[in-house]
Amino acid sequence: MKFNPHFLGIFTDIYGSYDAMDIPKALLVALVGFLTVVSMLAVIALFIKLISFIFSSIEKKSASKVETLISPVENQKPRAESTGSALPETESQGELELIGVDEPTAAILMALVSYRTDIPLNRLIFRSIRLVEDE
Amino acid sequence: MLDLFANFSTVTFQQIAMWIIGGILIFLAIKKEMEPSLLLPMGFGAILINLPNSGAQHIIDVLFKFGISNDFGELMPLVLFIGIGAMIDFTPLLTNPKLMLFGAAAQFGIFFTMCLASFVGFDLHDAASIGIIGAADGPTAIAVSMELGSKYIGAIMVAAYSYMALVPLVQPPIIKLCTTKKERLIRMDNTAGKAPSKLTKILFPIVVTIIVGLVAPDAVALIGFLMFGNLIRECGVLNSLSETAQKVLANLITIFLGITIAARMRAEEFLTVDTLLIIGLGLFAFIFDTFAGIMLAKIMNLFSKKKINPMIGAAGISAFPMSARVVHKMGLEEDNQNFLLMHSIGVNVSGQIASVIAGGLILTFFR
Structure with a gap:
């Protein structure tokens, strides 16, 4: 029997020819094949988790460095951040001047900037958003 | 004058039956818009190849030899994978990697059908090739069945592409049968998970290729070309190549692939009881x-x-993006505020990867 030497070798025990298999052999082949696919995809999923974890911890570290650097300036204002508790990623606060722009449009613009730059909203500071009229 | 009509007398009933089958494929493509880019060329090719003393036979055979047969490494399906890879956005999957498991689970039909085909009496190579219909992925099915030397490639292709086109008809009744109304109403959080970084998106195709290549070396061509296409897309510096792969390359290959498959749709090869069995087994695989x-x-x-x-x-079946759309639509039918698209797309792209891995594993097992 010709057999691919790369694989685990289990199939040499399972079937002995390329003829139709009997029921137990077929079920075993199917089970091993299916479980191999599942386990390979589980490994890939774990890899994605691992990469995400590594990047988020790197991001957190660099963010804490940035916070340390800007803290003297930030402390001049009576802001909630100065209490020591970091804002959750989904929240933000501060004052923003809107000139000719309504709040929903401003929210969309801020979300877009955050998405495009890959910087969470709680780490972006918007001073003002102004409507620029076409000439 | 009689010479002009001499060819009429050589027409066989089987050839006429193939014209009708070709006509049905063209009808499904145009009228029902079912995978028109493949069913239409296949349908027309079936007519071309089954005309008595057809002058197209030679060119279609040449296309088959250079484009699909394993003499030249299944060129067309593999190159098509570059285009498919460039089309796929893995972001939903990278945001929620757990979805990967569904893609794996949905490959069960491949192995189940392989067993079933074996029980029915197909030899192991043909059984494995028939099982791969359940990959719901045309290029994988072509590559695997060619590599295993199956003589049923025409029937396998027709079954694979027809069922992919029929996903909106095949899946909903099964989904309804397997789930309760309460389950179908479950809402899923669309805000969960953090968007993956660009580096993750770039690393993903490279690492997947390495992992799959180490376990199933025969899958490297399939997964490698798919992931190469995706790398072109995600690297951010090859936008024009990415667009070419997604549109020009994929369309060009698709035109030739469909008509070339017809080389294995000759009446004497296609009109057999085995073809009917294969089409029935293909349905089992999808179910x-x-x-x-x-x-x-x-x-x-x-x-x-x-x-x-x-x-x-x-x-999780890799009929992309049809299957994801079907699930999303069914979710909305049950509850018009239940948006499942993000999750179903994630599962669908994981099915794409899983089906290629399953195809590669089958090659590794049985070649």
């Missing part, structure tokens, strides 16, 4: 893919606090 994906979601719900809508498991 059990869908069933397994749903069942995995149900099992996960037993242990998970955050409930999963089991319908998304059905999107």
